[in-house]
Amino acid sequence: MNLIRFETVDSTNSAARRLIASGELAHDACIVADEQTAGRGTNDRVWLSHRGAGLYLSVVTLDVGPATPDITAHTLAAGVACAEILIAATGLDIRLKPVNDLIADGGKLGGILVESLVESGRVRALITGIGINTHDVDRPLPPDAMRPISLQQLLPAAAFDELDFSEMTDGIVDSIRRWQSLVTNGDAEAVHRRWKSLCV
Secondary structure, eight states: OEEEEEEEESOHHHHHHHHHHTTOOOSOEEEEEEEESSOBOGGGOBOOBOTTSEEEEEEEEEEEESSOOOHHHHHHHHHHHHHHHHHHHHOOOOEEETTTEEEETTEEEEEEEEEEEEETTEEEEEEEEEEEEOSOOOOOOOTTSOOBOOHHHHSOHHHHHTOOHHHHHHHHHHHHHHHHHHHHTTOHHHHHHHHHHHBO
16 A cells, blocks of 8 residues: 655645545555644544644545445444554553544544545545544643543553554554455444444
């Protein structure tokens, strides 16, 4: 899978759309950024993406198939994928909150935004955006927003320092592709079962 890295981008999902539209993205890819200036969540909510304070990436799968994609099922699959990798890497109790939130210790650790590009009855691309808070920084949010939390806040300093974020990113990408392939191949029920076992 191609890896495309940006120091700064508006959002990795938006960058994926531009690269596809320009013809620069001809193969499945992972787009990673150190910082997003206009990170997005569900319903165009703002996702704060400070430089070096999180994992910000989009997994792009091209030419998914002829049917309209089940965005909800693909979102659940991505949630399962992220939770499993984070649990394996940190030992933390990571949970999923409907439909696209990663939860730890009552705070929001991450979020998922799955989008699709459909042309002429085919899914030209499935774009799965992931944001995970890694470092403790000020994340001012509206009063009604869930409290943000980071891996740095959740882990002892020594354990946090040992985390390999490149390895974690690779694991998340591989896991997303594996779980979403179940949805694409008609086994969304397996995804739903696993998601329910991890749900808050």
